[in-house]
Amino acid sequence: GAVVSQHPSWVICKSGTSVKIECRSLDFQATTMFWYRQFPKQSLMLMATSNEGSKATYEQGVEKDKFLINHASLTLSTLTVTSAHPEDSSFYICSALTAGQYSNQPQHFGDGTRLSIL
């Protein structure tokens, strides 16, 4: 149980392109999803917290107009990297919390999306 699917797993595109990444909870409902970015040989850095039906909460230093997050249903959150540039190349990972679960419960991670901007 608690499977999170992330799509696409790998994308290469030209500079200036917008890229959408999907994060789906397959067998549970998720009121809260998180988006992380991980550069090579570095840790996971939280970009934003996505709550179903409300605006995402962005971490300090993350441009909300560049990284658009939509969490329109209890099973889907999307991250759109707008006008991507080479410095946006990274490994993007989502995670989800089961709806209604108490605090201090494990987050369920997706497989990640490797984004390469040429």
Add this chain to the structure above:
Amino acid sequence: GENVEQHPSTLSVQEGDSAVIKCTYSDSASNYFPWYKQELGKRPQLIIDIRSNVGEKKDQRIAVTLNKTAKHFSLHITETQPEDSAVYFCAAETGFGNEKLTFGTGTRLTIIP
């Protein structure tokens, strides 16, 4: 906000020996501490977690200890095997409406056959 430090950044141990990774956190309100194992290009996998109401938890070859007073927690892997080679991350969460995780910087563990 929370700050999590992790040491060492790299660790090599002989197969069969034990490995210990240590983390410290800054926010005394943090009360949930998971450990993740990540292989190259893969998702982080939860290997063990501990909540602040216990001081130690063990699952087969893996154990975690927590010292709330000192604000540090440690991962212990005994009888290491080559498949234990990976990057390990500790994390801390405050919870109670703030479920976001703050990750440590990671430890690259290499098991030498």
